[in-house]
Structure formats: structure tokens, C-alpha cells
Amino acid sequence: MQLDTRAQTLLKALVERYIADGQPVGSRALSKISGLDLSPATIRNIMADLEEMGYVASPHTSAGRVPTPRGYRIFVDTLLTVQHIDESAVEARMRMPSQQQPQKLIANAAQMLSSLSQFAGVVLTPRHESVFQQIEFLRLSEKRILLVIVGRGGDVQNRLLLTDVDYTPAQLIQSANYINQNYSGLALDEVRGRMQGELRQLQTDMARLMQVAVEAGSEAMAENNEDMVISGERNLLSVSDLSSNMSSLRQMFDMFEQKTGLMQLLDVSSKASGVQIFIGGESNLVPMDEMSVVTAPYEANGKIVGTLGVIGPTRMAYERVIPIVDITAKLLSNALSNN
Template identity: 85%
Template sequence: MLLDTRAQTLLKALVERYIADGQPVGSRALSKISGLDLSPATIRNIMSDLEEMGYVSSPHTSAGRIPTPRGYRIFVDTLLTVQHIDEHAVDARMRLQSQHQPQKIISNAAQMLSSLSQFAGVVLSPRRESVFQQIEFLRLSEKRILLVIVDPRGDVQNRMLLTDVDYTPSQLVQSANYINQNYGGLSFEQVRARVTGELRQLSDDMSRLMQAAVEAGSEAMTDHSDDMVISGERNLLSVSDLSSNMTSLRQMFEMFEQKTGLMQLLDFSSKATGVQIFIGGESNLVPMDEMSVVTAPYEVNGRIVGTLGVIGPTRMAYERVIPIVDITAKLLSNALSHS
């Protein structure tokens, strides 16, 4: 249902006042802060209409009203006046800290989001490619082998293999050479699809070693447990809306510890363009009614590779957080594209 100008003005004033002080807003206060020349009775009627539409609600302890998730949604989508952020100052800060190391740049972006917003900053790192350039086997002891995987960017992953056979160094070199010559540049999933039939020509021992390498390599290249960088979680302990009871605290830190739900949210937002706002109580992707997440995707050389955002209370200053997230995403895109 569309709101007329008076209803929009009153809803905007109510949300801004509630964000500022966290107290239900009454009709008398709205008559002073809205700038509208309306009687208290008219304001009460408009607020009753807004309540019927589901944009505001009345707590039992007060005659004032507070915004609902639906009220926050219309506020951030149509009524918000975004603040100006000094992009040059933020850019200088990121360049000073980056040192041209991609993981360091990403970590600094999370810290900067937290520092500027005073909430928690999160960055979902670019997913590692599942393609490998080469592998190497290193014999550690009688039946323990270290599998070394090098991807096309030169990044290295290590996995331990426990074997039934004590392979000689020459057998390990032979196996690694076979895989590199025949499968280098493919993903481990592609290798798995081809390897069963093609390895029949090799001895059982060598075949088992290569199949173990394929399984371990596939697991290593699809392990995303360290793909998320979070900074400033402790800032949220000082936000009464999020830490006012043990249930909320437990939900919040389960989200940070498990990361799965947060990764789903960031994955989902990477498919959209620009800043996205997920409001607790409205989005099933946000585990708490009192929490909101403001996200934006970032790019490397024109291709979206990850997402970043700010995690904070539903009662956050969106007009300030939105440009922080937007500018940080653009600066991170630029920094990674030139790192």
C-alpha cells in the first residue's frame, strides 16, 4: 500500500528518532520533529493507519510506537537520506595498510568496516579455484605422505595422506609426474571423473595412491572454512539490542562460530547488484530479529568474486553504514584488481 507524503514524513521521523535513542516515539514528539503542521489528533490517526499497515507497532509498556521490520524496509528503500563519506580518506587508509598482499587487503577491509561502523565487519574472500597446476608427494614417514597442491595463482594447499603401503621416493615422484602431465590444469572433480578407467593400466598400489590424492585434493580445494574474515564481533557486545539477554547472545555467537548461515547470506547477496540490506524479522537469512546485515559485492578485474558487509543491530544508522559498505566494496575491488 502506497503512503502519502504526510505518512512518509512521519514514518521517516519516527524511524530516525527510534534509531537515535531506542525509545518508543509518541505523537507529541512526532509533531515537534516532523516539521508538519498537524494536530496531535491527526498524527495519532496517521500512526494508527501505519500500525494497521504493519509499518509500526506499539509496545505494551508505552503509548509510543516503534518501527517494525516492514517499517525499516520502506525506510531504507525509499525514505533514507544517505550521508556523505570522505572516500579519499578511506582510500588512503586502505592503501596505507594493504602492502599489495591480497589476504592482508581483505583483512584490512574487514577491520575498516568494523572501525568505521563500530559494529562487526565481514568479508567473504574470493573462492579458491578448484583447478590445480601441479601436485607433489613428500614422504614424511613409513606410511605418511604430505600432498602439496599448487593452484594456477601459485597458492599452496597441503593435505596429509595416511597410506597402507610404504611408497618409495621414486614411486612418489613417478605418481606426481603422471598426474601433473596428464591432469595438470584440470579440477580434481574432472580428474575424479576420468581417473577410474585410466588408472587401470597402473599397479594397484599406485592407483590407490593417486585416488587418495584426488580425494584429498578435492577436499582441500573445496574447503571454504577460512574464506570468511570477521572483525569487531566484540563491538556487538556493547549494543544492548543484541546483548540484552542470553538467548540473543547465544544466537549471535553461534552465527559467528558456525559461519554457515552467514556464508549463505553473503553468497546470496553476491548475486545482486550494489548494496543489499537484510533486516532481522523480515529475512530468514538473518538469525535474529534484532540484527541487520548490510552487504555489497566486490570485484576483481570486473568479475564479482566475493561479498563484504557490516553486521549490526536492526536499530542502526543505515544512512551512515550504507555508504561505508558501498565505498569499501569499491575500494576493495580496486585494491585487489591492482594487487
């Protein structure tokens, strides 16, 4: 249902005041802050209409009103005035030199989202195949070899191999050269399958070493590939809307521990362009009625590879959080593309 100008102005004033102080807003306060030349009776009538339409609600303990999830939705979609944030100042604080490893850039982005918003920052990481650039073997002692795997983005993983055979340094160099020359740039899972039919011409011991190395390397890269990075969860403990009772606290930290629901939400938002706002109570993807999540996808070389966002109360300053999320997504995209 379309709201007329007076109803929109009053709803905007109510949501902004409630976000600011967390107290139900009465008609008398609205007559002062809305800027409208309306009688208290007229304001009460309009507020009654807004309540009937589901945009505001009246707590039992107060004559004032508070926004509902539907009220927050129309506010962020049509009434919100987004603040301007100096992108260069944010970029300086994020300290994102392009030579950093991608995982470091992502962790930095999550920390900055948390620091700037004072809520929790979250980044859904790119889904990497275990693609490698180079493999090296270092002989540590008899039958003990250090496997060094360099990923395509420069990430380095190590694995200790305990072998049945005491390989010579020359054999280790030969095995590493064979893998690098024939398989560099492929996913290690793919290499594992191709090796089974391509190593018959090599010595049995050498073939066994290569297969063990590829399996160990694939496991190492999979273990290091975090699905999600979260920073600043403890900030939410100071938000009374989210930590007002033990049940809410338990629900909130179950969400952080299990991550499944958050990952689903972030995955959904990666399929849309620009900033998305998920408001608890209206979206089944948000596990708590008192919680909202503001997200945006980020890219690498023109391709969307993940999503980031801020997790906070529905009573958050959306006009600040939205540009924080938007700018962080752009800066992380630039950093990953130049990496």
C-alpha cells in the same frame, strides 16, 4: 499505501530519532524535530494513521511510538539520505595490496566491515573448485613425503604422506612433473577420475603415489576453503537490542555457530545487484526480529563470486552502514580482480 509528504516527513524524523537514542518518540518531540508547522493534535492524528498502516507501533510503557519492520523498510527504501564516505580513506584503512592471497583479502574485508560499522562483518567466500597450479613432493625421510600443492590463486597447502614404498628423489620429481605437465589447471577431483585410466603405462608404485597425492591434495584444499568469514561478533554483545536477554543471546550465537541461515541469506543477496537490506521481522531469512543485515555482492574479473555485509540491530545507522558495505564490496572486487 502511498504516504503524503507530511506523513513521510514525520516517519523519517521518528525513525532517525529512534535510531539515535533508542527511546519511543512522542508527538511533542516530533513537532520540534520535524520542521513541520503542525499542531500537536494534527501530528497525533498522522501518527495514529501511520500506526494503523503498520509503520509505527506504541509500546505499552510509553506514549511515544517506535518504527516497525515495515516502517524501517519504507525508511531505507524511500526516505533515507545516505552519507558520503571518502572512498580513498576507507581504501587506505583496508590495506588491500593486490599481491595478498585471496583468503587474506577476504579476512581483511570482514575485519574492516566490523571496524567501520562497530557491528559484525561477514563475507561469503567464493566457491572454489580444488584447482591446482603445481604439485611438489619433498622426501622428509624413509616413507615420509611432504606434498606441496599450489592453488591457482597462489594459496599453498601441505600434506604429510606416509607411504608403503621408499621413493627416491628422482621418482618424486618424475611423478610431480607428470602431474604438473598433464593436469595443471584442473580441479583435483577431475584429475582423480582421469588418472584411473591414464596411469596404466607407469610403474604401479608411481601410479599409486600420484593417486594418493591427488586425493590428499583435494582434501587439503577443501578443508582450507572456508564458506564464510565472520569478524566482530563480540561487538553485538554491547548492543542492548540484541543482547537484552539470554534467549536473544542464545539465538544470535546459534546463528553464528551454525551459519546455515546466514549462508542462505548471503547466497540470495548475491543474485541481486547492489546493496540489499534484510530487516528482521519482515524477512524470514533474518533469524531475529531485532536484527538487520546489509549486504552487497563482490566480483572477481567481472564475475560475482561472493557476498559481504554487516550484521547489526534493526536500529542501526543505515545511512552510514550502506556506503560502508558498498565501498568495501567495490574495493574487494578490485583487489581480487588485480590479484
